[in-house]
Amino acid sequence: MHRTRDRLARFVGESLDGAVRARTAPLRIEAWEVPGEPVPFASAITRPFSPFAVGTEWGRPWSTLWLHVRGRVPADWVRTERHRAEIVVDLGFDGLAPGFQAEALAFRPDGTIIKAISPRNAYLPVEDDEIDVYLELAANPGIHPESHWVTTPLGDRATAGEAPLYRLRELQLALVDREVWALQQDVAVLAGLADELPADHPRTAQLAAALDRMLDAVDPDDVAGSALTARRLLAPALAAPAAASAHTVIATGHAHIDSAWLWPVRETVRKCARTFSNVVALMDEHPDFRFACSSAQQLAWVKESYPDLFERIREKVASGQFVLVGGQWVEPDTNMPSGEATARQLVLGKRFFLEQFGVETREVWLPDTFGYTASLPQVIRLSGSDWFMTQKISWNQTNAMPHHSFWWEGIDGTRVFTHFPPIETYNAELSPAELAHAQRTYRDHDTGTVSLAPFGWGDGGGGPTREMVAAAHRQADLDGSPRIELGTPADFARRARDENPELPVWSGEMYLELHRGTLTSQLRTKQGNRRSEQLLHEAELWAATAAIRVGTPYPADALERVWQRVLLLQFHDILPGSSIAWVHREAEEDHARLARELEAIVQTALAALSGEGDLDLVANAAPLALAGVDALAVGVASRDAAAATITETADGWRLRNGVLDVGVDTAGLIVSLRDASGRDAIAPGESAGLLRLHRDLPDKWDAWDIDRHYRANGLDLREAESIEAAVADGVATVRVHRRFGASTVIQSLALRPGAAAVDLTVEVDWRERHRLLKLTFPLDVHAERSTSEIQFGHVHRPTHVNTSWDEARFEFTAQRWIHVGEEGYGVAVANDSTYGHSVTRETRADGGTTTWLGLSVLRAPTFPDPESDQGEHTLRFSIRPASTLTDAAEEGHRLNGTVRSWRGAREVAPIIRVSDPAVRVETVKLAEDRSGDLVVRLYESSGGRRRVAIEVDADVAEATIVDLLERPVGEAAVPGDASRVELELRAFEIVTLRYRRS
Template identity: 55%
Template sequence: MHDDRRVIETRLDRTLRERIRPAVYPNAVPLAVEVWHAPGEPVPVAEGLAAGYGKAAVGEPWGPPWGTSWFRFTGEVPAEWAGRTVEAVLDLGFVHPGPGFSAEGLVYRPDGSPVKGLHPKSHWVRVTEQQVELYVEAAANPLIVGPTTPLGDPQTAGDEPLYRLARADLAVFDETVWNLAHDLDVLIDLMRQLSLESPRRWEILRACERALDVLDLFDLEATAAAARDELAPALALPAYSGAHTLYSVGHAHIDSAWLWPLRETVRKVARTTANVVSLMDEDPDVVFAMSQAQQLAWIKEHRPEIYTRVKEKVADGRFVPVGGMWVEADANMPGGEAMARQFVHGKRFFLDEFGIETEEVWLPDSFGYSAALPQLVKLSGSKWFLTQKISWNETNKFPHHTFWWEGLDGTRIFTHFPPVDTYNVEFNAKQVAHAVANFQEKGGATRSLAPFGYGDGGGGPTRDMMARARRLANLAGSPKVRVAAPAQFFADAHAEYPDAPVWVGELYLELHRGTYTSQAKTKQGNRRSEHLLREAELWAATAALRAGADYPYERLDRLWKTVLLHQFHDILPGSSIAWVHRQARDTYSGVAAELSDIIDAAQRALAGSGQGSVVFNAAPHRRAGVPAGGAHPEWTPAEPAAPEPLDGGYVLDDGDLRVVVDARGLITSVVSGGREAVAPGAAANLLQLHPDHPANWDAWDVNHYYRNTGTDLTDVASMEVRAGAVVVRRSFGASTVEQVISLGDGTVDVETTVDWHEREKILKAAFPLDVRADRSASETQFGHVYRATHTNTSWDAARFEICAHRWVHVGEPGWGAAVVNDSTYGHDVTSTVRPDGGTTTTVRLSLLRAPRFPDPETDQGEHRFRYALVPGATIGAAVRAGYRINLPARRQPGSAVVVPLVSVNSDAVVVEAVKLADDRSGDVVVRLYEALGGRASATLAANFPVAAAAETDLLERVLTASEITAGGVGITLRPFQVVTLRLTPGN
C-alpha cells in the first residue's frame, strides 16, 4: 500500500507541475514591446508615460542597479478569444522567487491611472478591451545577498543591466483549470500533513487519484470540471466543531528601508496598495491590514490616485489601518518622548485621514520590545498589541501566544504572538498545521491570528492565497480559516480568554543583539536629534509665552516625523544597505542644523540685551546655579586643577574626586567619598577588541562566543596634559584612538575619538567596579529595567548583550556607580568573585562594530563618543548625569534671567517635555514621569498664569480635569508612571 501511495503522489506532483499549472494559460500571443530607460532617479508618472520609447523585445537586457525603465506593451486580443477571460502575462525577468527583493513594476493605463503591481507571484493583468495598451514602471532593484556586495549603494553598484525581459504575452485564462490546480494543491498539501495512519489522508489520496483518472491530459479544458467533481466531496468534508480558528487578515509587511532606500519604499507601497485595491475590486472577501502611517502619507503625497482608492476601501471597512504608530519603529532604542510621538503622529494621522481610532499596536518585526511599551500603548488610546519576532529566539522558546503583557509601571495590555511564526502566511498546509501544533494556549483558547500576504519587500495578498483560504475555511483535517480584521480577532480572543497568563517586563529578543551597536553614526544622529527636539520645543514654547515669539508648529511637526521615520526597525538598528545609512547621516545633519536654528532664535528672543552671557539649561535638573528649563547669567566656573604626574601617569583631583591614570593611560583608581570605585588590580576605561563573526546575520547579531577571544588595548602611542585633562593616544590594527580624560561634576568624563578601520571586530570600553551587584539597572523609555549580572538561568544567560539608553547603574546597599553616555546603546554587565572574596561587577559599553553585510563599509571612519563614570551614584544621580551628558548648557549674549515655564518639587519626578499643544490653542503641554521606581507626590508649578489644567492622553485629549492650587498642580504618581498635563494660560 505504501508503494502504491508513493506512485500516486509522484503522479499527482508531476501532473500538477507539468500539465495542470501550465494549462491555466492554454493560448497566448505576444505583445509588442517598447522601452524607455529613465536617466538617474525615478521620474513622475506623466514624464514616464510621455517619454520617447524605442522598440524592444523579450530577452533584451534592461535595468542597471537602482535604475528605472518604462515599458509600453501593446497588442490586440484575437477575435477567436471572444467571450473568454484574457490576461496580459508580464515577466520582467524576476530572479528571486519571492516578491520585493529584485525587479518590480507598477502597471498604468495610458491615462496614468494605476492598475496593479507586478512581482513574481502576481505577474498578470486582467484585460477587458480588444486593443491593449499598458505601461509598466519597472524598478531594477538589485538582489542584495551576502556576505558582501557593492550593490547596496548606487555609488558602488555599477551600471551593467541586471535583468532580461522574460515574457510579454496576451493569454487566455482558464479559470476552471486554475481552480482545479488549487483544489489539488490544497488537498495534496493537507494530505502530507496527516499521518499515514489517518483515514483522512487516504480519503484525500484516493479522491485525487480518481480526479486524475477522469482528467484527459490532452484536453484539460474539457475535463477539468469533471476532475473537480471528483474532488468536491473531499473538499466539502467540514472541520470538527472545536477546530482551532485562524483569523486571517491580508497583510504586506513593508520595511520602510532595508535592502532598498527610502525612495524605493515609496514605490513599493504604491505597488502593494495598488495590488490590494485591485484584488478587492475582484474579490469582496478580501480584508487587508496596513500599519505605518508614514507609508500611507507617502502614497497620499506621491500617488494620490491610489490614495483615493485606498480611502474608499477604508470607508468600506476592508482596508484596515492598524498599528497606531508613525512607523514600525525599533522598540528598544528610541527615547521615551520619541516613542510617545510615534503613537501621537501615527494615531493622529489615522484619525485625521480616516476618522479611525486604531486600537491594536502592530509591531511584528521589531527586534525586542521594551517594558515601557504597555503604558504608552494604553496612554495612546490603544488596547491590544501584536508581535511576531519573538519566535526568532535562539535560546528560549517564549511560553505564550496569547497573554497579558505587564509593563514596568504595572500597565497590562492584551497581547498576541501568532503561533504560525510568520507574518507572511501563504496558507500552505505546513504553515496552518504548525500554527495549531505550536499554539501554547491549548485548552484555554482556540483562536490565533495569521497575517497573509507577501511582505518585507511588499507585495501583499494574492488571488491564489484567497483561493486557498476559501478551501481551508472549513476543511476536515485542517484548522478553520476565517478572513477577518485584527480587531475582530482581538475582541473574540479577549472574550474567550480574559484570564490569559501574564508576562512581566521586557520582551527581550534573544537574537539581533548587534543592532544596539551597528552603524554608530545613525544611532548618534537619533540620540542627538531627540535631545535637540526637546530643546527646540522647550525654548520655543518659553519664547512664545515670555517674548511673544511665533511657535514653529509646522517645522517641528516635519522634523519630528523625519526623526520618527529614521527610527524604523532597519534604519536605527543599523541593518540596512549603505545607501540608507549614507542618506541618514546627511538627514540627521540637516535636522541638527534646522533645530539649532530654532533653538538659537528662541534663546536670542529670551536672552535680552547686554554684554554678558546667559547660560540656558534644558536638562530636567538644576546645574551650577541654572534652573532646569531656565537660563541665568553665566557663572564663572572654577578652573580645573592641572593633573599631577605620578609613576609615569597622572592624578586628577578636584578635592571631591581623585582619579589615577597610570602609565598605560588606564584609570586604576577612582576615589569618591573615601571609597574606591575601581576593582583591585583592574583598570577602568579599558578598551577591548574582540573578533565579531556572527553565525548568521552580520549587522544584526553578536553571538556569545565573541567573548572567548579578545585583546586589551594597553599600548600607548602618547600621553600628555591638555587644559586640565589627560590625553591618551593609541594605535591598534589599522585604527587609532584618542581619549581625553577629565573631571566633571562628580564624574570621570571620557571623550573618545576613534578613526576606525577594523573589519569584523567589536570595540568595547570596560569599567570593572568594586561593587557586588547581582543585577544592573538600565535606562529605558520613561524609567529603567533590571537585568541579572549572572547566568543562573538560560533566560539570564541569553541577555549577554543588553540595550540601555543614557545610563547603566550597578549598586549594593549604600553605594553604587553609573556609566553614562551620549550615543551608545549596546552594553554588557557581568560579575565575578575575586580571590580576595570581593566581587567585581564590570560594565562595558559597545562602541563600534564592523560587519560586512548588508553594508560592507559599516562604521568605517572617524567617530566621537562621550561617556562618564559616576562613582557613588544613586539611581537619581544616574538619571541626572544621563540627561546632562546629552544636554550640554548653551550660551547666548545677553543678561536676562529666564524663569522656567514649569518646575516640579520632587527629585523623583522628571519633566520630559514642555511644548505648546498641537491644536495651536496656545495651551502648554507638560509630560513628566516618575524616574526612580517608587511612588511620588509632587507639585508642578507653572510660572505663568494658569486658567485651567487637565490630565490628557498622549494625543493631548483631556482625560480628567486637574485641581489648581496656589502652589500649582498636585500630582501623585505610581512607579514609572507617565503623566501628560495640559495647562491653559490665563490673563
C-alpha cells in the same frame, strides 16, 4: 501517499501548470530608460520611447525603465465566465521571492494605476479589447536577505555598476482558463494537507485516494477538457468539515513593507504604491478579503505621490476592507528611541489616521522589531490603544515565550492584551503547512481556540495574492486543518479576549534573544538620532517658552515636519543599522540637515528670551539642575569650583579636583577612582576605560547579531604610542594615542573642576572588519543587578546567569546611563550615543566581587553594508562613583547636550517647576491642534509613589490631564488653581497636562 505524491508532482509540473493559459498572443512594446532617479508618470510618458523586444536585457542596478505596451485582444478569443484575458509578465524574475528583485507598476494612459507586477503576482487584467498600458519597471538588485555573509556592492548606486541585471522573458496576452486555475488551487490545498498529516492518519489515506481518482480521470493531454470532472472528484474531500476541536485562525491580509532596508526610502514609496494597488484590486474581486495596513508614513507617501490610489484606499477603508492598524508613524525600533519619540510615533500616526480617514486604531502592530521596551504597555494605553501584536519574538534563539495570548505588564503596572501569532510568520501564504504549524505550536489550547495569521508577501512588499485568498476559502472548514476565517485584527482581539479574560501575565521587557548587534551597528545613524531627539526637546521647550513669555511665533509646522522625519529614521531597519549603505548615508545627511533646522529654532527662541547682552548665560533644558542652573531654565554660568590638578607619580598620574581622586597608569587607564569617602570604585589590579577588541563573526545575520562566542577572544588595547597629561582651563586631562590593526584611537580622560565624574572621550579612526570594540569598567561592587535607563524610567536586570533567560541576555540596551551598585554604594556610566551594554560579575581570590560593565562602542559588519562604520568617530562617556540613580540621570543629561552657553541680557525662569526632582519633565510644548495651549508631559522616575506639585509660570485658566493625543482623560479639569497642580503619581507613571491659557 508517497506514490501519489510523485505521480501528482509530475502531473502538476508537466500538464496542469501549462494548461492554465488556453491561448497567448504578442503585444507591441516600446521603452524609455530613465537616465537618473525615477520620474512621475506625467513626465515619463512625454519622453521618446523606442521599440523593445521580449528577450532584451534591461535594468542597471537601481534604474527605472518605462514600457509602453499596446495591442488588441484577438477577435477569435471567446471570453466567457470560464475564460479571462490577462497580460502576463516575467521581468526576468530570479526565483519566486517578491520584494527582493525587479518589480513594476502598471498605469492606464490617464495616469491611474491598475496594479503591480512581481513574482507570484505577474498579471494584469485586460479591461478592454484595445490594450494601452504603461509599465514602470524598477531594476532593484536581488540582494537577498539569505545572503548573510555576502559583501555586496549593490547597496549603493556609486558601487553597483552599470551592467543590466534582468532580461525581459515574457510580456504577452493570455487567455486564462479559470477552471484549470481553480483545479490548481484544489490540488495545492489537498496535497499540502496530505503532506502535513501523519502517514497513518485516516484522512491522509482519504486524501490520497481522492487525488488518485482525480489523476485517473483527468486527461494530461487535455486538462481543460477534463478539469470540471477532476474538480468534481475532489469536491467531497474539500467539503469534509473540520473537527469540532480544530483551532481557528483569523487570517488578515498584510504586507509588512520595510520603510527602508535592502532598498532606499525612495524605493519604499514605490513599493507602497505597488502593494496597495494590488490590494485594492484584490478587494474588488473578493469582497470578504480584509487587509491590515500599519504605517501612517507609508499612506502619507501614497497621498503625496499617488493621490488617485490614495482615494481608492479611502473608499476601501470606508467599506471596511482596507483596515488601518498599528497607529504609529512607522514600525519603529522600541529599544533605542527616547520616551518622547516612542510617544510621538503614536501621536503622529494616530492623528494621521484620524484626520485622513476618521479611524482611530486600537492596537500597536509591530510584527518585526528587535525587542520590546518595558515602557511600551503604558504608552500604548495612553495613546488610546489597548492591545499589542508582534511576531519577531518567535525568533528567540534560546527560550520560547510561554504563551501566545497574554497580558503584558509594563514597569508602571499597566497591562495590555498581547498576541504572538503561532503561525510564526508575518508573510504567510496560508499553506496547509503553515496552518498546521500554527495549530501545533499554539501554547494556549487549554484556554483559547483562536489565533491571528497575517498573510501576504512582505518585507519588500507585494501583499496577498489571489492564490492565498483561494487557499483561505478552501480551508475555511476543512477536515484535518484548522479553520480559517478571513477577518480583521479587531475580530481576532475581540474573540480572543472574550473567550478568556483571565490570561497569564508577562511582566517587564520582552527581550529578543537575537539581533543584539543592532544596538551598535551604524554608529553615525545612532548618533544622529540621539542628537535629533535632544534638539527636538530643546526646540519645543524654548520655542514654547518664547511663545508664552514674549509672543514669538511657535514653529509648529516645522517641528511636525522634523518629527516626521526623525520618526521615519527610527524605523526598525534604519536606526538599528541593518540597511544598505544608501539608506544610512541618507540618514546621516537627514540628521545633519535636521540638526541645522532645530539649532536655528533653539537659537531664535533663546535670543528672544534672553535678549542681547554681556551676561555669560547657561540654558539648561534638562529636567534636573545642571551647571548650577535650575531645570528648564536659563541662568548665569557658575565658575566657583576650584581647578583640577595633575600630579605625576612613579606609576602614572594622579588627578584631583576636591571631589574625586583619580589614579591613571602609564597606559592612560584608570586604576583607581575614589570619592571623598576614600572608597575605590575600581576592582583591585584592574584598569577602567580599557578598550577591548573582539572577533565578531556572528553565525548568521551579519549587521544584526552579536553572538555569545565573541567573548571567547579579546585583545586588550593597552599599548600607547604616546601619552600627554596637562591642565587647561581648570580641566585635568590625560590623552593617549593607540594603534591596533589598521585603526587608530585617541582616548582622553578629563576631570573638570568640582565634577563628581570623570569624562572619557574616544576618538577612533575605525578600519576593521568583523571586529567588536568594547569599552570596559571593572568595578569593585557586589551588584546583584544592573539598572538601565529606558523610556520613562528604568529596568533592573540580574547580573547572574541562574536561568537560561538570564544567560541569553548577554547584550542588552541602556539609553543614556547604566548603574550598578550594592547597598549604600553605586557607580554610574553615562554615554552620548551608545546603546549596547553587557554586565557580568566574578568572585576574586580575596573574596570580593568584580562587576564588569562593558559598552559596545563599534562593530564592523560587511552585510548589507560592506563599509559599515568605516572612518572617524567620536564618542563620550563618564564614570561617576558613589552615585545614585539620580546622579546617573544627571550624567546622562549632561553628556547629551542639554546645557548650552551663550551671552545675553537676562536670565529666564523655568516655565514649569516640579516640587520633587524624582518627577521629571519629559516635554514642554504647545498643543498639536495649534490652539496655543501649553502641554507638559512628566513622569515618576524613581520607581516609587510620589506626591508632587507642578507650578506653571504663565497665565493659565485651566489644567486638564490628557492622553498622548491631548484629549481629556475623564471629563473634569484638575480642580483648584491651574498654576499649581498637585498630583499623586504611582511608580513610573506618565502624566500629560494640558493648560488652557488665559
